[in-house]
Amino acid sequence: MFIEKADKYYYHYPFPVAIVGVMHNNKVNFMAAAWHTQISFSPPLYGVAISPKRFTNKLMERSKAFSLSFLKYEDYKISGFVGRTSGKDFEKDKLFDINYIEGRKLNVPVIKNAVCCYECKVIDHRTYGDHILYVGEIVGIHYDDEFFDKGISKGLLLYAGNDMYITTKEDSIVKFGKEEVEEILRAKFKGQ
């Protein structure tokens, strides 16, 4: 199928859920984001696209910092709760009993049972179309080391679009890297 334009498009989903946390003058807010990416190793930078309509923006303009918490699949309700309500109407942390601690390096809320949480200092923001891309420098990383097996995450919460959540199938894990590719190339060029 080919289309020139779609109002909404989710063909690249599922995508990890990132809970954006902001804090300013003891006001805390969380929102769910599926539009985010790592951008650089050195310095460590991470970007997240947020609609200017979001309450999170108002706090972010002042706090100039945010946290990104990634969740376990079993905590999908946290994402639905903070993704489908607005900080204009509710204090989400209290209403939904979201446990957080304050960041170690920044004034940001770090969700307690997250798989990992990046503390990010805003170094740039730029409007692209109907969203603002915030770029943050990661100045602290919290993670639950029991959740990872040799660096591989065990059951991350992914957003599948249309209010649906999904996770990974552990026994589908497969390795195919430099060694495997080089072996195939050696066999291919053998005798040439």
Place this chain on the structure above:
Amino acid sequence: MFIEKADKYYYHYPFPVAIVGVMHNNKVNFMAAAWHTQISFSPPLYGVAISPKRFTNKLMERSKAFSLSFLKYEDYKISGFVGRTSGKDFEKDKLFDINYIEGRKLNVPVIKNAVCCYECKVIDHRTYGDHILYVGEIVGIHYDDEFFDKGISKGLLLYAGNDMYITTKEDSIVKFGKEEVEEILRAKFKGQ
């Protein structure tokens, strides 16, 4: 656990694999990327972070366009092949028999058996740390409608870090959106 800095960090993985395709003067190249995100609905914008060391950059500077192909889990070798070799050394499409067609709107290679492929016109690029963030306007979308069930992807290829690939667990799919949240709120505030 808390760390201030990590040379590399993959705590937010697994992430969908995007194969970046570029074409210039009949020279074609593909690379694998795990750093990418949607940025805007209107206009539809998508960003991908690419190291300036990559051969892809050289072509992109000229072509000012790229494609992003998302793959089925079973095609993980395509990602390993193009991710672990360089266009400086090989013509990857020929070496690895990667079947593609030319884009309908742009001069970009569209991988034939991809789940979906976005044709992107570069509208901005910006260096952040050790990568360049390319922002592309999606001017065409190819997708395999048999791969989606009510808009939900059935087994996308995800990159788990360290040359490992994984996919989703179909029976873990769960819905938790506006309706479910509102029902919980109604019950909570009942009688107040």
